[in-house]
Amino acid sequence: MTARRSTPTALTLALALSAVLLLAAAPAPARAAPKAETVAHGLVNPWSLAFLPxxxxxxxxxxxxLRVVAADxxxxxxxxxxxxxxxxxxxxLLDVVLDPDWRQNQRVWWSYVEADAADGSRNGTALARGRLDPDSQPPRLSEVQVVYRQQPKLGGALHYGGRIVFDRQGRLFLTLGERFSAKDQAPKLDNALGKIVRLDxxxxxxxxxxLTGRSGARPEIWSxxxxNPQGAALHPRTGELWTTEHGPQGGDELNLTRGGRFFGWPEVTWGRNYVTGTRIGEGGERADVEPPLLWWGPTSIAPSGMAFLSSxxxxxxxxxxxxxxLxxxxxxxxxxxxxxRPVAQERLLQDLGERIRDVRQGPDGWLYLLTDSPDGRILRLRP
Known part of the structure; x- marks a missing residue:
């Protein structure tokens, strides 16, 4: 599992905090501000975007x-x-992605919140697939099958995760939140709360x-x-999974999410309780915990969808x-x-005053964004 590191001193923790804050405050390079043009509007809290060929x-x-949106x-x-x-x-309804073999099977995958069949007051994240006919009136899914259900299902309406990413072997990752009320289950391996799973x-x-063959562990667990990991993408060069995670106040993270690693929640986090400001768990580092590539503090940004730019x-x-x-x-x-490694960051489009839910690079090389509101938009970013 995670290679052990020496226990950090107060000085190393202070330096780590300073480095992250410096990164967070890095000035943007001088250039004309990018422009966001509206591609579509009238969407109610859009969550995810995928491109048809x-x-x-x-x-x-x-x-x-689920909507099909024309080019106009x-x-x-x-x-x-x-x-x-x-x-x-x-x-x-959360994420949607096309199957890597879409041209052969016309299959799409989506994540959503599903009620418990025996007790409708409980719910959890589920993963489904189906064959899409985008040209029928209305567009239609057939051969629908639920292929994975988060267990256990719980009451409440928070922390579902829900991002789907295919790896280069045709397996898929699904991010799963710890449902807020069950954070103590996130470090345990006998449940699917606060996990990222990898499935065929x-x-x-x-x-x-x-974790295949490990006693007491669910074999689908990747990390x-x-x-509440709500962003995920494969690095285009390395093929490794990167994720963003909603932390507590000042504890949002960007992670290189390698398999077989423990990411700390709720035992180790840089964040603090929203109401009291008190520390959560043991602080920001521990030898058996995979550290984030970057964390945002002292104020959370609520990171969501993410994309690497290759164009x-x-x-x-x-x-x-x-x-x-967000x-x-x-x-x-x-x-x-x-x-x-992250070395600088800048914040763009703050003048819009919009919660940015998803980011995707389109097949045309432009970046497309979703705004999270009752009149949500698809935006195209122009330089």
């Missing part, structure tokens, strides 16, 4: 609707065939998962000790990581060095 887009609305911004009627969605609080396309644990559309930005920020109402650009 013909230029159309799929967008989830958190209340439980026209919204389809809601896609038929979705299973029932529990919408409320942070819950609802039938919802089973691949044999090469890090554990997470709070050359934006001079000087190729290779940067872009993260949507509380900070900004698009955060992080500069990485040759070793792929």
């Amino acid at each position: 013909d230029g159309r887009m799929l967008v989830t609305e958190r209340p439980g609707r 911004g026209r919204l389809s009627a809601p896609v038929a065939g979705l299973p029932p969605v529990v919408a409320g609080g942070q819950g609802g 396309t039938e919802g089973r644990a691949p044999a090469d998962n890090p 554990w000790g997470h709070r 050359e559309r934006y001079p000087g930005w190729q290779g940067s990581l872009f993260i949507g920020a 509380r900070a109402q900004a698009l955060v650009r992080i500069t990485l060095d040759e070793r792929q």
Whole structure:
């Protein structure tokens, strides 16, 4: 598992804090401000964006609707065939991604909040797939199958996670929050609360998962000790999973999420209790805990969707990581060095005053964003 490190001294912790705050305060380079142009509007709390090969887009609305969006911004009627969605609080219809073999199977995948079959007061994150016909009237899903369900299901409406990412082997990652009320379950390996799981396309644990064969551990677990990871992307060069995570006050994180690692929550975190300001757990570091690449403090930004920029559309930005920020109402650009470590960041589009929920690079190389509001928009970022 995690290689042990020497116990940090007060000085090393102070230096780590100073480095992160310096990174957070790094000035933006002098350039004209990017412009966000509206591609579509009238979406109710859109959560995720995916691109069809013909230029159309799929967008989830958190209340439980999936839309097909034409290149000119026209919204389809809601896609038929979705299973029932529990919408409320942070819950609802969440991520949507195309299958890597879309051209052969027309399959899409989505995450959503599902009620417990025996007790409707309990719910949890679920992963489903189906075959999409975007040209029928209305667009329609068929062959729908729920392939994974978070266990146990709990009451409440917070901390669902829900991001889906396919790796280069055709397996998929699903991020799962600890549901807020059960944070003490995040370090334990016998449940799916506060975890990132790695599955095959039938919802089973691949044999090469890090906990396969470990007594008392769920074999689908990839990493554990997470709070509410709502952003995820594969690094385009290394193929490794990077995630963003909502922490407590001043404890939001950017993580290189390698398998078999414990990420600390709630035993180790840089964040503090929102109400009292008191420390949570043992502080920010421990030898058996994987440290974040970057954390935001003393104020949280509420990081959500993320994307690495591989195109050359934006001079000087190729290779940067872009993260949507909800509380900070900004698009955060992080500069990485040759070793792929964060070295600087800047906040863009703060003048919009919009919560940025998702960030995707389109097939045309432009960055597309979703704004989280009752009149949510798809935006295209122009340099």
